[in-house]
Amino acid sequence: MRPIIAVLTILAVFLSGEARAKVYIDLSAPSVQKIPIAIQEFKDLESTMPAETVKSVREELMDTLKSDLAFSGFFKVVDKAAYIEPPTAGLAENETNFKDWRDSGADTLIKAGFTAGKDRLTVEARFFDCFKEKQIVGKKYIGNPDNPRRLMHYFADQLYEELTGRKGVFTSRILFVSARSGNKEVYLSDYDGKNTVRITRNGSINLSPQWSPDGRKILYISYKKGSPALYMLDLKTGEDRAVSNKPGINIAGRFSPDGNRIALTLSGSKSPELHIIDLRTGEDRQMTDNFGIDVSPAWSPDGKSIAYVSDTSGNPHIFMIDLATAKGKRLTYDGKYNSSPAWSPDGKLIAFSRSDSGKFNIWVMRPDGGGATQLTFSGNNRSPSWSPDGRHIIFSSSSGGSSSLYIMNSDGTGARKVTTGAGNETSPSWSPYLQ
Numbered sequence: 001m002r003p004i005i006a007v008l009t010i011l012a013v014f015l016s017g018e019a020r021a022k023v024y025i026d027l028s029a030p031s032v033q034k035i036p037i038a039i040q041e042f043k044d045l046e047s048t049m050p051a052e053t054v055k056s057v058r059e060e061l062m063d064t065l066k067s068d069l070a071f072s073g074f075f076k077v078v079d080k081a082a083y084i085e086p087p088t089a090g091l092a093e094n095e096t097n098f099k100d101w102r103d104s105g106a107d108t109l110i111k112a113g114f115t116a117g118k119d120r121l122t123v124e125a126r127f128f129d130c131f132k133e134k135q136i137v138g139k140k141y142i143g144n145p146d147n148p149r150r151l152m153h154y155f156a157d158q159l160y161e162e163l164t165g166r167k168g169v170f171t172s173r174i175l176f177v178s179a180r181s182g183n184k185e186v187y188l189s190d191y192d193g194k195n196t197v198r199i200t201r202n203g204s205i206n207l208s209p210q211w212s213p214d215g216r217k218i219l220y221i222s223y224k225k226g227s228p229a230l231y232m233l234d235l236k237t238g239e240d241r242a243v244s245n246k247p248g249i250n251i252a253g254r255f256s257p258d259g260n261r262i263a264l265t266l267s268g269s270k271s272p273e274l275h276i277i278d279l280r281t282g283e284d285r286q287m288t289d290n291f292g293i294d295v296s297p298a299w300s301p302d303g304k305s306i307a308y309v310s311d312t313s314g315n316p317h318i319f320m321i322d323l324a325t326a327k328g329k330r331l332t333y334d335g336k337y338n339s340s341p342a343w344s345p346d347g348k349l350i351a352f353s354r355s356d357s358g359k360f361n362i363w364v365m366r367p368d369g370g371g372a373t374q375l376t377f378s379g380n381n382r383s384p385s386w387s388p389d390g391r392h393i394i395f396s397s398s399s400g401g402s403s404s405l406y407i408m409n410s411d412g413t414g415a416r417k418v419t420t421g422a423g424n425e426t427s428p429s430w431s432p433y434l435q
Contacts, residue, residue: 024163024164025074025163025164027164027165027166027391032073032074034073034074034075034076035074035075035076035107035108036075036076036078036105036106036107036108037069037075037076037077037078037106037107037108037109037110038077038078038080038083038101038104038105038106038108038109038110039062039065039066039077039080039109039110040083040085040087040089040109040110040111040112041058041062041080041087042058042061042062042112042113042114043087043091043111043112043113043114044058044113044114044115044116045113045114045115045122045124046115047114047115047116047117048115048116048117048118049116049117049118049145053116054116057114057116057121057145057148058114060148060149061112061114061123061148061149061151061152064148064149064152064153064156064194065110065112065152065155065156067192068152068153068156068168068170068192069156071170071192072156072160072168073409073414074163075108078104078105078106082104082105083100083101083104084097084100084101084103084104085097085100085101085104091111091112091113091124091126092126092135093126093128093133093134093135096109096111096128096133098128098130098131098133101128101130102130102131106130107129107130107131108127108128108129108130109127109128109130110125110126110127110128111125111126111128112124112125112126116145117145118145119145120142120143120144120145121142121143121144121145121148121151122140122141122142123140123141123143123148123151123152123155124138124139124140124141125137125138125139125140125141125152125155126138127159127162136162137155137158137159137162139154139155139158141154141155147195149190149194149195150171150190150195152170153170153171153190154170154171156168156170157169157170157171166389167388167389167433168389169191169387169388169389169391169392169433170191171191171433171434172191172387172388172430172431172432172433172434173188173189173190173191173215173431173434174188174189174190174191174193174394174405174418174420174428174429174430174431175187175188175209175210175211175218175427175428175429175431176189176209176396176405176420176422176425176426176427176428176429177206177207177208177209177425177426177427178420178422178423178424178425178426179424180198180422180423180424181198181203183202183203183204183205183206184204184205184206184207185198185199185200185201185202185206186198186199186200186206186209186218186220187199187420187422187425188235189418189420189422191387191430192418193405193418193419193420193421196420196421196422198422199218199233199235200220200222200233202222202224203224204222204223204224205222205223206220206221206222206223206224207220207221207222207228207251207427208220208221208251208252208253208427209427209429210253210254210255210429211255211429211430211431211432212255212259213255213256213257213258213259213432214259214432214435215235215431215432215433215434215435216234216235216236217232217233217234217235218232218233218235219231219232219233219243219253219254219255219262220233220253221250221251221252221253225242225245227245227247227248227249227250228249228250228251229242229244229245229250230242230243230244230245230250230251230253230262230264231243243262243277243279244262244264244266244277246266246267247267248266248267249265249266249267249272250264250265250266251264251265251272251295252264252265252295252296252297254297254298254299255299256276256299256303257299257300257301257302257303258303259279260278260279260280261276261277261278261279262276262277262279263275263276263287263297263299263306264277264297265294265295265296265297266286268286268289270289270290270291271290271291271292271293271294272293272294272295273286273287273288273289273290273294274286274287274288274294274295274297274306274308274321275287276323287306287321287323287326288308288310288321288328290310290312291312292310292311292312292313293310293311293316294308294309294310294312294319295308295309295310296308296309296339296340296341298341298342298343298350299343300343300347300367301343301344301345301346301347302347303323304322304323304324305320305321305322305323305367306320306321306323307319307320307331307341307343307350307367308320308321308341309338309339309340309341313330315335315336315337315338316337316338316339317330317331317332317333317335317338318330318331318332318338318339318341318350318352318369319331320367330369331350331365331367331368331369332352332354332365332369332372333369334354334372335354335355335356336355336356336357337354337355337360338352338353338354338355339352339353339354339360339382340352340353340382340383340384342384342385342386343367343386344364344386344390344410345386345388345389345390346390347367348366348367349364349365349366349367349410350364350365350366350367351363351364351375351384351385351386351393352364352365352384353381353382353383353384353395354374359379359380360380360381360382361374361375361376361377361379361381362374362375362376362381362382362384362393362395362408362412363375364410373412374412375393375408375411375412376395376397376408376412376415378399379397379398379399380397380398380399381395381396381397381399381406382395382396382397382426383395383396383426383427383428385428385429385430386410386430387407387430388430388431388432388433390410391409391410392407392408392409392410392430393407393408393409393410394406394407394418394428394430395408395428396425396426396427396428402423402424403424403425403426404417404418404424404425405417405418405420405425405428406418
């Protein structure tokens with residue numbers, strides 16, 4: 001079977017002159033002063049494509065890099081009108097007039113060159129410290145000319161890691177649902193909403209896509225055989241199989257952190273209950289037994305607990321169950337409707353949606369239920385999902401009528417719309433770090 005998503009081969013090599021730098025940016029600091037950075041116009045080295053294509057590749061490479069740097073929140077791009085060094089200057093450290101760049105107001109500098117061919121795009125990118133007059137990062141990337149953005153995302157990831165000591169999220173991706181085709185189908189995009197592709201095409205209702213821990217597979221609910229069943233799709237091979245299609249409902253599947261088990265909701269003799277299915281043995285373990293509706297399981301990062309939504313107390317609230325003892329406890333008491341729990345990657349917070357007056361907002365709380373803090377205050381906001389580094393949350397919002405995706409910082413600041421081109425997007429799920 002053909003792959004649903006083509007595998008992009010990226011070759012990254014170190015360029016001469018690279019020096020290991022100290023960590024420039026302290027992520028634990030309460031605030032970070034933005035670093036002035038200059039980005040020299042990317043050079044066409046030996047491209048064999050038509051001039052218009054070369055121009056388009058250059059623009060896409062540079063736009064992607066500037067967007068990634070802006071998203072990081074750490075950089076302020078110096079206006080190119082202030083640049084002194086001529087654009088004809090070379091890329092190497094010994095070809096760079098650092099005084100000119102300092103006089104331009106830049107503390108740091110990126111230079112890059114590219115070669116665009118029919119079947120191959122090569123990008124050479126270098127990051128310099130203008131005061132130390134040293135190259136800090138230098139990489140060469142070889143990839144598909146049909147996706148220049150991917151190469152720049154890789155460079156942004158490696159630059160981010162060099163400066164902070166932590167992995168970047170620029171090569172991560174987003175799953176979501178859109179009814180653009182006339183039916184609810186699952187789509188996939190880059191973290192910034194670009195390179196959107198549709199990955200289900202069954203003409204039915206498809207809901208709640210979720211990533212496997214290694215980012216190679218997804219779970220989703222589909223009505224393509226009539227009743228709601230849980231399916232697992234391999235993004236590389238295209239294999240699509242039912243994981244659970246028992247009589248009644250099979251919904252809200254979530255992979256365990258080790259990828260070996262799935263938590264989901266199945267119809268029960270009393271009401272829908274939480275179950276765990278072992279993918280290796282097929283063993284089915286029922287976790288709840290009550291007259292309430294138990295849905296939306298979310299594994300803790302250590303795999304020891306599951307947060308979920310239940311209406312056993314009347315209105316929907318968030319509960320926690322300890323998997324070793326099967327003992328549960330209630331976490332939320334406020335709000336008329338609490339839903340969609342999602343653990344932060346470090347396990348310190350749970351994001352969720354809460355409604356008091358018919359409209360939902362995004363909140364966070366500690367795993368013991370304490371410290372509940374509201375992050376959004378307008379619109380109708382649902383389905384929070386954390387970035388793999390825990391610095392951002394993506395969610396859907398229907399404040400403008402139809403639903404759209406938004407990303408905000410984990411403290412609720414800096415919300416911005418994610419434009420995928422699909423429209424009416426819901427149920428976002430942010431990928432883990434991808435290989």
